[in-house]
Each structure stands twice: as C-alpha cells, then as structure tokens.
Amino acid sequence: MAEVFKTTLIQDGIVLSKYIKEATPEFNIEGRNIAAQPKRFYVKVATGTGFSQEDGYSQMFVTEFKIQEALYAKLKYGVSIVAEIEVSNYGAKGISVNLKNR
Helix, strand or coil, X not given: CCCCCEEEEEEEEEEEEEEEECCECCEEECCEEECCECCEXXXXXXXXXXXXXXXXXXXXXXXXXXXCHHHHHHCCCCCEEEEEEEEECCEEEEEEEEECCC
16 A cells, blocks of 8 residues: 655645635435535635746645635735645645735
8 A cells, every 4th residue: 555645835826716605504315414504615726836927836736725704805816825735645635825925
C-alpha cells in the first residue's frame, strides 16, 4: 500500500467565483429523514506559488471553501486572498480563507 502524504499549505490566491446554496426544509426520502439545512455560502479560489504576469501560477490548486456570510459579502471576483489548504494523496481540501492584507 502507498504511503499517505498529508500537509497544510498557506498560499496567496484569487477569488474565481462565489455562490449560495439556499436553505432547504426537512424532508423524507425512502424512510430516511433528512434534516433541514441553513443557507450556506461558498467561494472557489485559485491559489499557488511562483506567480508571474506571463505564466500565472506555476503550481496551482482550485479549491472550494464554505465561509461565513460576512466574509462572503466582502469577497468579489479577482480579489486577493490568503488560503489555508490541506493537501494529501486524495487532493486538496480547503480549511480557511481570508482577505489578503495590502
């Protein structure tokens, strides 16, 4: 079996898109009760290292983050961010994202 690789990276990036998943009521499917879900806010970002005007990022991750409504209101397309990402053999998983201090 292959060795499991797991590390946390903090990288600069930009906002690619953002969207809202609307609240859903409680419902029942095939006898299983599905709990109600509140409104959820998401942002998709591109992060990486070695940025240049000609080539962009040399190594890039596109990651999705579930965020709070207050941060969602501040983020716009193309805004600079700082993201914390967990990278493993299974891909990249978003941990946290914040606006980049200028």
